[in-house]
Amino acid sequence: MSGIEDVASLAGVSKATVSRALSGRGYVSAETRMRVSAAAASLGYVVSSSASSLVTGRTSNVGVIIPVINQWFFGSIIEGVERALLERGYDLMLYNLTKSHEERTRVFEYFLVRKRVDAVIAVTLEITPEETKTLLALGKPIAGIGGPLEGIPTLSIDDVAAARLATEHLLLLGHRDIMHVGGDIDEQMDFHVHSKRLKGYMEALTGAGIPYDRDSYVATRFDIPGGYRVGKQILGDPRRRPTAIFAAADEVAIGVILAARELGISVPEELSVIGIDDHPLAELFGLTTIEQRPDLQGEQAVDWVIRQLEQPGWTPPARHTVLPARLVMRSSTASPRPRA
Amino acid sequence: MSGIEDVASLAGVSKATVSRALSGRGYVSAETRMRVSAAAASLGYVVSSSASSLVTGRTSNVGVIIPVINQWFFGSIIEGVERALLERGYDLMLYNLTKSHEERTRVFEYFLVRKRVDAVIAVTLEITPEETKTLLALGKPIAGIGGPLEGIPTLSIDDVAAARLATEHLLLLGHRDIMHVGGDIDEQMDFHVHSKRLKGYMEALTGAGIPYDRDSYVATRFDIPGGYRVGKQILGDPRRRPTAIFAAADEVAIGVILAARELGISVPEELSVIGIDDHPLAELFGLTTIEQRPDLQGEQAVDWVIRQLEQPGWTPPARHTVLPARLVMRSSTASPRPRA
DNA sequence: TCCTCGTCTGCAAACGCTTCCAGAATCCTA
DNA sequence: TAGGATTCTGGAAGCGTTTGCAGACGAGGA
Structure with a gap:
């Protein structure tokens, strides 16, 4: 493994010049720079990042x-x-x-x-x-x-606002019976994403003059199977079935859609579903959602x-x-x- | 930012001893080690990895x-x-x-x-x-x-063998009309995974005395939408519809299942589907598959x-x-x- | 012509560790 | 009790760079 010294002697210059030529800092004549680069290339030389960061204090x-x-x-x-x-x-x-x-x-x-x-x-x-x-x-x-x-x-993104936006979209369509499937508040991710999205949902309801019913929020895991499981539960019970569901993430929403399909409930005719994320699968499921990148x-x-x-x-x-x-x-x- | 020198003087020993005490290499008396550790901790000292790797030649x-x-x-x-x-x-x-x-x-x-x-x-x-x-x-x-x-x-895993195993499972169930949905041979991933799985499929067919028909292999993207798209194509045409499909990956298989559901083709009654991977979603879709970890x-x-x-x-x-x-x-x- | 200034280069001093070496102290064994 | 082995410690060299400093050189302005 060749060091800067080898390059220096091959190019007929000092270590200092090699360093300057290769790093592009300080004055080096064009001609010297060429020679150094050539020498470095022919030796397959690469700076030692440890040595370099020892003196510069940066690691890259x-x-x-x-x-x-x-x-x-x-x-x-x-x-x-x-x-x-x-x-x-x-x-x-x-x-x-x-x-x-x-x-x-x-x-x-x-x-x-x-x-x-x-x-x-x-x-x-x-x-x-x-x-x-x-x-x-x-x-x-x-x-x-x-x-x-x-x-x-x-x-x-503003999680509260995104959730509100999603819920308001449903409200605007005329839904009044909207459930929210979100993350488990107790098994919170950091930054309380779950409670924020729940909050946005509640705010939207309140804004529309709809009282918030504790039963209309259900927690589950943040993935497709999680959404599916809850979807089966909620939709399986006709008395409980809402006209729309706001899922806190697209994966959950997709799970809900799968559950609905299995129960023969057609989306969006009998049930509207909206998520958050714009997950790559959202398009396949025709999922209305709030996009983030x-x-x-x-x-x-x-x-x-x-x-x-x-x-x-x-x-x-x-x-x-x-x-x-x-x-x-x-x-x-x-x-x-x-x-x- | 304190260096080894600070620790050394605080502990009343030399740099060499600090290094030995902290790295656990070489002889250090128990008492000295304690003192050094205490000093290091109180100063919040951590070795400089660049300095260390400069001399040892390892970066961790x-x-x-x-x-x-x-x-x-x-x-x-x-x-x-x-x-x-x-x-x-x-x-x-x-x-x-x-x-x-x-x-x-x-x-x-x-x-x-x-x-x-x-x-x-x-x-x-x-x-x-x-x-x-x-x-x-x-x-x-x-x-x-x-x-x-x-x-x-x-x-x-042995991709050829896995594909053969999957196909043989279908053959064993009595299927003779089995299609393969795999990756695009031209847009190969490295190691020719796509062609290997195709090969395993062909081997299994041949082993069962079934001639391989060019039309029974279809290429698509290795994801759910890819499987769905192809599934719609294949299954949409009743004359072309096989009794079983071996998909080269679970995601593709799931796409196929979704397409089948949409076309009202029931799995497994009218169509068997098998994949490879044991993807987390496989269970949700009841997908038979070849597991890898x-x-x-x-x-x-x-x-x-x-x-x-x-x-x-x-x-x-x-x-x-x-x-x-x-x-x-x-x-x-x-x-x-x-x-x- | 002289001086200044910008360009180019080399020397040598760090950077913060690890480890070789040698010396001191202690312990064991014959 | 002597001698060697073992344990412990410090001094100093060296890891491979970057960079401050100073000297050399040529160009341009006064």
Whole structure:
């Protein structure tokens, strides 16, 4: 494995010049630069990132902390982040932080601090003020997807508003009997996504003068089988069946649609269903939904941290950034049929 | 940010002793070790990984090259790899290598070589002999998921055998008119997964004395909408409709089932469907399938590379390792109905 | 012509660790 | 009691870069 010294002697210059030629910092004559590049290429030389970061103090790594990988929302974020980082010459260190408190501490106090990353992107991670202080003390840029988070730039859609928008769409169609299938409030994800979406739903109902009935909210797992299970329950009981269901995520909504189909309940004639996300499967099921773009959220977070790294003085938005979430109308929602 | 020197003077020892105490290498008295640890903790000291790897030559990073993230198979692999690495104190550097040749070269020639990782795990990546040579020349352990790959330990299920098993299951039930919905041979993934599964299908047919008809293989995208689209085509034409369909992946199979449902064709009474993967949704759809466990594949690959790193002399299996893939029977397959 | 300024290059000092080496202290065994 | 083995510690070299500083050179302005 050849070092900078070898390149230097092959090119007939000093180590310093090699370093300058290859990194593009400082003065180097065009002719010298060519010679150095040629020498480096012919030796297959690549700088040692450890040596380099030892002296510069930068690693060219960005740490991403994420609770789940194998789910559309999170996978899309990773894709977006990866793409943006690669483009800018940074590498991605992935930390899959599951619920376990022990793991969390380990990552926070050990891995991240360990001078391994230049910046951190925390996905759906409710960082405590103390942890925030630790992180900020490191002087490393941080950005969060989710939020808001005190002291850290964050971005996300407005969950309350999105849920309200979805519910209002149903109300506008004339539905009055609308159920909400959401996440389990007790098994909360960080940032209370579940309660926020529930809140938006309630607000919309209230706005329309419809009293909120405790029974009209049902919790389940945030995936297709979860939606299916609950769908079977709700729709299986004719007395309980609403004219519309607002599911807190497209996967849940799709589960509900599958349940409806199985019960012979036609969507949207007998039941309207709306979700949130605009999941890739939404189109196949004709699912009306509220679109969000997690991949762009990832890119945006990358942009924030890298800008901070590379443009001294630049600072990201101090407050939480709210992303647009728009209604995508498809064929799973319609006006309720007049009651028989 | 405190360095080893600070810890040393606080504990009243030399840097050398601090290093030994904290890393657990070499002799240190119990009493000294305690004092050093206490000092380190009180200063919030963490070793600089760049400095450390500069002298030791190890980074404690493992690079993972993967073509897709947001798909069950690949996401599961990442989860498995991440879990196994974290457990052993390594960090995961993620490289999402999409089709683009340029990106590929960049990652290979630049990122990986850049003394940033101790080992590489290549997922479904057909590494050329030249690239293999480059990688091996780096002296870094490599493992591949997929394969076989000359000179690199790899693991995967036997795609031909799995496809044969699936098809034979249908044959055993009495089906003779079996179509195969697979990936596009021209838009091949690496390692020719598509053609291998097609081959297993053909072998099974031949074994049963059934001539292979070109029209009985249809290519589509490897996802639910892809399966759905093709399903609609095939099943929509009564003259073309087979009694059974072997889909090369569960997602495709589920798409086919959805198409069948929509056309009022009941599964398994009028149509048997089998897939490969045992995708989380398989159970919901009662899908009979061939199970594989990508997460375990990831863990296994990690085990190989880390063992090589930590147990000098240990070598992974020289040849391709074939993983078991077993039939999981559910309710999407049955004997064909006697023809009217 | 002289001086200044911008361009180019090399020397050498860090960067923060790990580890080789040697010396001191303690322990065991003959 | 002597001698060797074992345990513990510190000094210092070195890992492979980047970068501040200073010197050399040529060009342009006064």
